[in-house]
Amino acid sequence: MRLWLHTIILLTITGFSKAQHFIHLAILGALGLVGLWIMHTLLQDVNKLFSRPPLGPAKFFLVKRSVNEGDYFENGTLQDPMSNVSIDWNRILINDPVGCARSFVCQLAAEDPKLSSIGKEKIYYQLLRSTNRKGWAGKEIRFALNYGINSKKTQSCRGYYKYCPFSISTMRAVLHFLGAVA
Template structure:
């Protein structure tokens, strides 16, 4: 190899090392957008459950099913669908943060989400185990920020996610 090819290789390696930080930023931004999309999907489900209709589109219909049995409405969230499309684990972080708070201080949205999660976590599936893990961890920690340390890839607090649910969920 000649001097010119060594120079190009060296410059390429220097460029790659400089781009490493940018690549990490792009990956973090992509995970953040995936987390926002997941919160949007949950907001659509919440909108359907609360009777506000939700925002339409975006996959909410695939994750949510409503059934009436003897005038009792049962809500069925397909948590397998939701959690499998949540690479940043924002749904689990949200559940954990809600469980870490005093339930008397939660707003209506937080109480409904916890209630839905607790009823869904009773099944024997991969998603139920994930939900139960988030619930149990949230109940054992002293502050919701500890949940954010557990689910590091999700940068959102429960307050931010609740605001998004209210905004997009009706």
């Protein structure tokens, strides 16, 4: 009887140690899925901003199920696709704990106009529309935009949002790789 008790205790301890590894694996898997979901959500918003087809390697990986987002008719009038873009800034800012979205907005506003690219006007237009929204996300975007306009230096924005490790050129390179910015 004593041998059976020792065997059951040994198997129980072994089961708990194996369960711990399984729990670690399950947590890592869940975190990986959450990371993929966040990337998917952010890329959907980037794809809404820009209607041109992706370039380079991204064109092989991005698949759209919708119709082309060019000019289209609705109720007999020509609609601008930029006027129908709805970006969920609350969700973006909640899922951006280090403040890279705010840093990008600030650096974009502080950037020298001579160095700006073609895509800046589209992003800037959406940001100006977003600052009119009520709520904390509109205030955050408005603050980052005003801070960038007043500072006139991208380095001061990087100093204010010090937890974001990316410069505006790096973030633009990522957007360019994904086919979102010219």
